[in-house]
Amino acid sequence: MWRAASVLSLQDETATARTVRLHVADWPGHDAGQHVDVRLTAADGYTAVRSYSLAAPAEGDRIELTVERIVDGEVSSYLADVAAIGDALEVRGPVGGWFVWRPEQLEPVALIAGGSGIVPLMAMVRVRSAAGNNAPFRLLYSARTPESVIYAAELRDRAVAGDGLGVSYAYTRRAPQGWSRPPRRVDAELIGVATWPSGDRPTCYVCGPTPFVESVAGLLTRAGHEPARIRTERFGPSGGAT
Amino acid sequence: MGIISRGFSGRRSSGDAHLPPGQYLTKDFPVLSAGPTPAVRLDDWEFTITSETGVVRRWTWAAFRALPAERITVDLHCVTRWSKLATAWEGVSLDVLLADLTTTARFALVDSYGGYTTNLPLEDLRGGQAWLAFQYDGKDLVAEHGGPVRLLVPHLYLWKSAKWVRGVTLKSEDAPGFWESLGYHAYGDPWREQRYWGD
Numbered sequence: 001m002w003r004a005a006s007v008l009s010l011q012d013e014t015a016t017a018r019t020v021r022l023h024v025a026d027w028p029g030h031d032a033g034q035h036v037d038v039r040l041t042a043a044d045g046y047t048a049v050r051s052y053s054l055a056a057p058a059e060g061d062r063i064e065l066t067v068e069r070i071v072d073g074e075v076s077s078y079l080a081d082v083a084a085i086g087d088a089l090e091v092r093g094p095v096g097g098w099f100v101w102r103p104e105q106l107e108p109v110a111l112i113a114g115g116s117g118i119v120p121l122m123a124m125v126r127v128r129s130a131a132g133n134n135a136p137f138r139l140l141y142s143a144r145t146p147e148s149v150i151y152a153a154e155l156r157d158r159a160v161a162g163d164g165l166g167v168s169y170a171y172t173r174r175a176p177q178g179w180s181r182p183p184r185r186v187d188a189e190l191i192g193v194a195t196w197p198s199g200d201r202p203t204c205y206v207c208g209p210t211p212f213v214e215s216v217a218g219l220l221t222r223a224g225h226e227p228a229r230i231r232t233e234r235f236g237p238s239g240g241a242t
Numbered sequence: 243m244g245i246i247s248r249g250f251s252g253r254r255s256s257g258d259a260h261l262p263p264g265q266y267l268t269k270d271f272p273v274l275s276a277g278p279t280p281a282v283r284l285d286d287w288e289f290t291i292t293s294e295t296g297v298v299r300r301w302t303w304a305a306f307r308a309l310p311a312e313r314i315t316v317d318l319h320c321v322t323r324w325s326k327l328a329t330a331w332e333g334v335s336l337d338v339l340l341a342d343l344t345t346t347a348r349f350a351l352v353d354s355y356g357g358y359t360t361n362l363p364l365e366d367l368r369g370g371q372a373w374l375a376f377q378y379d380g381k382d383l384v385a386e387h388g389g390p391v392r393l394l395v396p397h398l399y400l401w402k403s404a405k406w407v408r409g410v411t412l413k414s415e416d417a418p419g420f421w422e423s424l425g426y427h428a429y430g431d432p433w434r435e436q437r438y439w440g441d
Contacts, residue, residue: 042247043246048250050323083249087247087248098424214279221278234275
């Protein structure tokens with residue numbers, strides 16, 4: 001069932017990512033990690049649909065997406081460059097019941113994001129905080145450069161709040177000045193210090209481009225985490241979620 | 243027609259291709275899986291068909307590869323809306339594996355190394371519609387795309403083509419698999435756009 005939606009506000013997060021807040025008629029609510037289908041219709045009836053991760057808990061009929069502009073992405077470039085406050089579109093969902101975190105979960109959680117794969121993981125961080133859940137969370141966020149980090153200020157504030165959320169970064173192209181770890185990909189050593197020992201039996205959520213997810217899921221498995229406790233969401237160059 | 247989005251004209255890159263509704267064309271081969279990619283050693287690999295009365299037929303890798311295989315070229319349609327046309331595979335038809343099997347079961351639950359499951363009517367595995375594929379594009383199927391062996395049932399959305407396939411259990415009653423329990427359609431016909439529950 002497609003629901004009428006309109007753009008409430010827009011906020012640039014980085015040079016390529018933008019948060020779009022939508023009002024959706026009769027939104028039924030959603031879990032952290034779920035996504036929506038967004039449908040755009042042109043004046044002649046042509047339509048295009050893509051999936052986007054929900055970035056935050058719903059507030060009534062208001063939902064939030066963060067969209068990374070993709071070269072040749074006909075929906076993402078509309079949302080990131082063309083859409084203005086008041087513009088109309090349609091939304092269907094929520095979709096997906098596996099890559100989700102619910103506040104009833106009390107076990108330790110490892111969140112491992114590659115690039116815009118942070119979006120559904122940020123929804124988990126925000127839902128945990130809104131629910132007053134004390135499950136220990138560790139977020140490891142791999143980004144190309146400091147400037148490409150989405151939600152940087154909010155993550156900084158949340159990490160110093162001392163409520164059981166730890167945040168670590170891996171920079172793959174250029175690190176901030178004085179950063180101790182040279183730019184490189186997430187490796188076994190970083191997984192060891194920035195997530196949880198497998199003996200703590202955390203649930204691990206990994207989201208990012210396919211090669212990132214393949215690599216990180218392999219590192220987690222080799223570190224002794226049970227495959228059944230590793231949930232993944234991959235997106236390829238031509239779409240998929242986020 | 244739906245609500246028109248101001249300023250949206252679209253790219254229409256898949257213009258003349260014959261695609262199911264709501265799909266767009268890709269030349270890549272995206273990977274979507276719910277968990278880590280399992281490593282399956284050929285020495286340990288086996289494929290089983292379990293009848294509704296519990297009778298098990300079993301193939302080792304050597305026995306499986308001794309079966310007659312065929313080359314097929316098919317279109318793939320993923321529920322995440324990409325379609326990839328004219329993909330070339332080599333595999334063993336399920337007609338070969340199910341030959342001379344007498345059963346009253348109408349449904350099949352497919353299971354994979356790593357724990358994934360998916361359900362479909364048994365008749366959709368027969369009649370030259372389904373294969374156990376071990377080669378893609380002339381090369382051994384890589385683990386990322388479901389190797390050593392994946393189910394290929396291209397007339398349904400691609401989540402039905404279980405990667406790392408391990409067996410089929412025949413059932414009298416339909417039982418939902420992994421994604422079918424989590425909001426995705428029980429049958430998944432791309433031409434009828436059966437993506438989610440209620441479609």
